[in-house]
Amino acid sequence: MEKIVLNSERAPDPVGAYPHARRVGNFLFLSGVGPREKGKKEIPGVTLDEKGNIVAYDIAAQCESVFRNVRYIVEDAGSRWENIIDVTVYLTNMKADFPVFNKLYAEAFKGIDACRTTMEINALPTPIAIELKVIATI
Secondary structure, eight states: OOEEEEOOSSSOOOSSSOOSEEEETTEEEEOOBOSOOTTOSSOTTEEEOTTSOEEEEOHHHHHHHHHHHHHHHHHHTTOOGGGEEEEEEEESOHHHHHHHHHHHHHHHTTTTOOEEEEEEOSOOSSSOSEEEEEEEEO
């Protein structure tokens, strides 16, 4: 079975040695996607101190940016938003952020009916509060 590595010109560059996505057969597997924006140093909805630590953040702004980045990758790989079948969500503060995330997710993914798992984790590789791992069909 052919395995194709895919990268989006619209999504932010990966922060490690991995592609945006891999296509295997009719499945598209996305690497973890955060809220950073292509070509920008600032992270949407994040205020950092001089040492790079999060001082404040807007989870709604981060969610919107993450969803946009996922859409870029899925579409640039030849699939569609409507083909998303599974989403794993990583939040760094479930208690504070889940209600806002869940509301925005319900709006963005309305009618998609993707399976979803949401987990709280201590930290992500960059100073962000949310990351999505997505599987779609092509």
